[in-house]
Amino acid sequence: xxxxxxxxxxxxxxxxxxxxxxxxxxxxxxxxxxxxxxxxxxxxxxxxxxxxxxxxxxxxxxxxxxxxxxxxxxxxxxxxxxxxxxxxxxxxxxxxxxxxxxxxxxxxxxxxxxxxxxxxxxxxxxxxxxxxxxxxxxxxxxxxxxxxxxxxxxxxxxxxxxxxxxxxxxxxxxxxxxxxxxxxxxxxxxxxxxxxxxxxxxxxxxxxxxxxxxxxxxxxxxxxxxxxxxxxxxxxxxxxxxxxxxxxxxxxxxxxxxxxxxxxxxxxxxxxxxxxxxxxxxxxxxxxxxxxxxxxxxxxxxxxxxxxxxxxxxxxxxxxxxxxxxxxxxxxxxxxxxxxxxxxxxxxxxxxxxxxxxxxxxxxxxxxxxxxxxxxxxxxxxxxxxxxxxxxxxxxxxxxxxxxxxxxxxxxxxxxxxxxxxxxxxxxxxxxxxxxxxxxxxxxx
Amino acid sequence: xxxxxxxxxxxxxxxxxxxxxxxxxxxxxxxxxxxxxxxxxxxxxxxxxxxxxxxxxxxxxxxxxxxxxxxxxxxxxxxxxxxxxxxxxxxxxxxxxxxxxxxxxxxxxxxxxxxxxxxxxxxxxxxxxxxxxxxxxxxxxxxxxxxxxxxxxxxxxxxxxxxxxxxxxxxxxxxxxxxxxxxxxxxxxxxxxxxxxxxxxxxxxxxxxxxxxxxxxxxxxxxxxxxxxxxxxxxxxxxxxxxxxxxxxxxxxxxxxxxxxxxxxxxxxxxxxxxxxxxxxxxxxxxxxxxxxxxxxxxxxxxxxx
Numbered sequence: 001x002x003x004x005x006x007x008x009x010x011x012x013x014x015x016x017x018x019x020x021x022x023x024x025x026x027x028x029x030x031x032x033x034x035x036x037x038x039x040x041x042x043x044x045x046x047x048x049x050x051x052x053x054x055x056x057x058x059x060x061x062x063x064x065x066x067x068x069x070x071x072x073x074x075x076x077x078x079x080x081x082x083x084x085x086x087x088x089x090x091x092x093x094x095x096x097x098x099x100x101x102x103x104x105x106x107x108x109x110x111x112x113x114x115x116x117x118x119x120x121x122x123x124x125x126x127x128x129x130x131x132x133x134x135x136x137x138x139x140x141x142x143x144x145x146x147x148x149x150x151x152x153x154x155x156x157x158x159x160x161x162x163x164x165x166x167x168x169x170x171x172x173x174x175x176x177x178x179x180x181x182x183x184x185x186x187x188x189x190x191x192x193x194x195x196x197x198x199x200x201x202x203x204x205x206x207x208x209x210x211x212x213x214x215x216x217x218x219x220x221x222x223x224x225x226x227x228x229x230x231x232x233x234x235x236x237x238x239x240x241x242x243x244x245x246x247x248x249x250x251x252x253x254x255x256x257x258x259x260x261x262x263x264x265x266x267x268x269x270x271x272x273x274x275x276x277x278x279x280x281x282x283x284x285x286x287x288x289x290x291x292x293x294x295x296x297x298x299x300x301x302x303x304x305x306x307x308x309x310x311x312x313x314x315x316x317x318x319x320x321x322x323x324x325x326x327x328x329x330x331x332x333x334x335x336x337x338x339x340x341x342x343x344x345x346x347x348x349x350x351x352x353x354x355x356x357x358x359x360x361x362x363x364x365x366x367x368x369x370x371x372x373x374x375x376x377x378x379x380x381x382x383x384x385x386x387x388x389x390x391x392x393x394x395x396x397x398x399x400x401x402x403x404x405x406x407x408x409x410x411x412x413x414x415x416x417x418x419x420x421x422x423x424x425x426x427x428x429x430x431x432x433x434x435x436x437x438x439x440x441x442x443x444x445x
Numbered sequence: 446x447x448x449x450x451x452x453x454x455x456x457x458x459x460x461x462x463x464x465x466x467x468x469x470x471x472x473x474x475x476x477x478x479x480x481x482x483x484x485x486x487x488x489x490x491x492x493x494x495x496x497x498x499x500x501x502x503x504x505x506x507x508x509x510x511x512x513x514x515x516x517x518x519x520x521x522x523x524x525x526x527x528x529x530x531x532x533x534x535x536x537x538x539x540x541x542x543x544x545x546x547x548x549x550x551x552x553x554x555x556x557x558x559x560x561x562x563x564x565x566x567x568x569x570x571x572x573x574x575x576x577x578x579x580x581x582x583x584x585x586x587x588x589x590x591x592x593x594x595x596x597x598x599x600x601x602x603x604x605x606x607x608x609x610x611x612x613x614x615x616x617x618x619x620x621x622x623x624x625x626x627x628x629x630x631x632x633x634x635x636x637x638x639x640x641x642x643x644x645x646x647x648x649x650x651x652x653x654x655x656x657x658x659x660x661x662x663x664x665x666x667x668x669x670x671x672x673x674x675x676x677x678x679x680x681x682x683x684x685x686x687x688x689x690x691x692x693x694x695x696x697x698x699x700x701x702x703x704x705x706x707x708x709x710x711x712x713x714x715x716x717x718x719x720x721x722x723x724x725x726x727x728x729x730x731x732x733x734x735x736x737x738x739x740x741x742x743x744x745x746x747x748x749x750x751x
Contacts, residue, residue, distance in 0.1 A: 003545055006541065006544045006545055007545075010533075010541050014530075014532070014533065208530075211526075211527075211528060211529070211530070211531060212524050212526040212527065212528035213528045213529060213530055214528070215492075215495075215497055215522070215524040215526075215528050216522065216524060216528035216529075216542065216586075216589075217528075217545070218495075218496075218497055218517075219495050219496075219497070219517050219518070219520055219522040220518060220542070220545045220546055221518075221545055222514070428492075428497045428498050428499075431458070432459075
């Protein structure tokens with residue numbers, strides 16, 4: 001046992017004191033943060049240039065009712081289409097909207113000419129506006145009394161507020177969009193950790209074998225101790241990295257985000273976390289002249305809830321370590337049985353296949369977090385770490401998490417036992433390129 | 446008593462047989478040389494004794510008991526290729542390996558400092574292994590191998606990569622280890638080292654053990670009854686005097702007037718009459734049997750002319 005400790009120490013020190021480790025550990029969260037902030041920043045500073053459209057309305061009903069906004073400005077124009085088009089040929093932001101005479105009956109008689117490519121949102125905006133105007137005009141033809149009033153009353157706007165229904169706690173408002181994004185990110189993190197750290201174990205075993213360090217080691221320590229030392233040493237490195245990242249994220253969530261967000265928003269976020277009714281809050285704020293986006297509020301409430309984040313990070317940690325240990329044991333066995341990294345490719349398919357399956361299932365969570373395949377894959381040890389990370393933010397019973405974890409760690413022990421057998425034989429094999437069949441045979445020695 | 450007895454070891458690889466029914470007995474407290482041309486199977490035998498490779502058939506006994514994995518941990522093994530982490534610093538790596546051998550951090554530091562001092566390589570302590578030359582790495586590896594003072598040491602080609610000065614240093618250390626009670630097994634091509642430090646040898650050629658035994662016995666038993674006589678002030682021509690008694694192979698006189706004669710005597714014949722005759726007719730400076738060098742024996746054995 002003492003030897004395992006010494007080996008763990010070496011493996012750990014070798015990696016953690018490396019410059020590249022220190023750099024990635026500190027830079028990754030910063031990069032992630034920038035990446036997640038990017039859309040917001042682009043929206044804010046990038047903006048789109050305003051586009052001007054001259055509207056030639058032959059029907060005479062549409063032009064006056066078109067509403068200009070930040071993106072497009074409509075200017076009614078009395079001239080022929082050809083003149084309008086030729087007039088501002090040089091201006092990229094200029095365009096001509098042509099409405100046919102019989103637009104009410106022939107809804108396809110509307111044309112948009114632009115000097116540069118238009119965008120989907122602009123086109124959608126314009127056609128939606130025209131549709132609405134036509135609808136209203138058509139309704140008018142029925143000569144209904146107090147039509148405006150009726151329409152006003154009929155209008156509806158729905159903001160869906162979702163609640164996570166948990167037995168243990170009172171229902172808290174949750175944002176399913178935020179949850180599934182968080183789930184995806186966690187799944188990604190796990191995926192990368194398994195693949196990257198797993199292959200670190202494999203290549204380092206191959207390197208030891210090639211440099212004959214193993215020959216020296218094997219006359220000193222048991223192969224099993226060597227393997228465990230390496231796996232646990234690298235696991236400790238992974239744990240260090242994830243703990244540092246976790247700490248940075250918690251710090252950002254609990255200190256940085258609240259301080260850079262507008263204070264009135266944060267007050268509301270706190271109120272939501274405290275269990276306040278969102279509808280009431282929105283109504284109240286509306287009365288004060290502040291518009292609140294409900295989904296934004298719930299998302300913010302989720303991602304700045306330190307308790308929630310800690311829970312997620314803890315489970316992430318447990319699944320990450322469990323999943324890593326399981327896969328690292330397999331990677332180590334393969335590393336020990338080949339002489340060169342190229343030879344390992346054929347064998348690593350066995351490992352990468354379940355990881356990829358897990359990854360595909362992770363994508364399915366976006367659509368339906370409760371489907372059968374997602375459910376079962378979150379228990380099967382080879383896929384459970386990644387899939388479970390996708391499910392957890394959506395909200396699942398603790399008992400399911402525990403069952404999945406227990407299965408994972410039990411499988412790890414079995415995998416270590418089997419890998420140890422392959423490892424023992426593999427490390428002393430030189431000049432052989434074993435197939436899967438060989439590995440299977442080695443298990444029975 | 447034998448510390449290691451390997452009996453009827455056979456090991457086949459896909460394309461060839463590395464060892465074919467090889468038996469060796471290694472007496473405790475000896476310096477044992479494993480000789481043989483490249484690819485003879487020396488390293489394979491060493492790896493089998495170390496349990497790095499398993500033989501296809503045959504057994505290895507350690508102190509007359511079938512060898513177990515635990516026995517291996519009492520061996521200090523120096524592989525032919527340097528088995529060191531390339532990216533690690535020398536000192537750190539030496540301490541790591543020493544601790545795996547059961548020394549405490551403090552104890553290994555004390556011993557390492559002593560050895561580094563002895564080899565005057567203190568300033569290598571913070572160098573990375575990849576920055577060392579082959580010979581330098583070999584030195585480190587040697588120190589690490591013997592640091593925990595194992596009773597059995599196995600060195601695979603310990604002299605390769607060493608200059609003559611360091612090779613001598615190494616020879617002295619090997620003899621020093623034997624004097625402290627350790628058994629040393631090593632493989633080599635360096636025949637001079639064999640004569641100087643080996644008590645016993647085994648010569649492996651084409652996967653077979655073709656010669657085994659005590660170095661002195663082997664050399665004497667393979668002598669060809671050739672003697673040299675150094676003499677001066679010959680009263681008669683010594684060549685004429687002796688030519689009826691033995692076969693004269695060479696005869697010469699150097700500028701100082703000293704004669705040198707190489708003679709061959711029939712098996713089992715008495716050399717005393719020859720000595721008397723020579724003595725009567727000249728002043729004998731020396732009369733020596735030429736014992737073949739291990740180098741000669743090696744070449745003859747490998748060529749099948751022994």
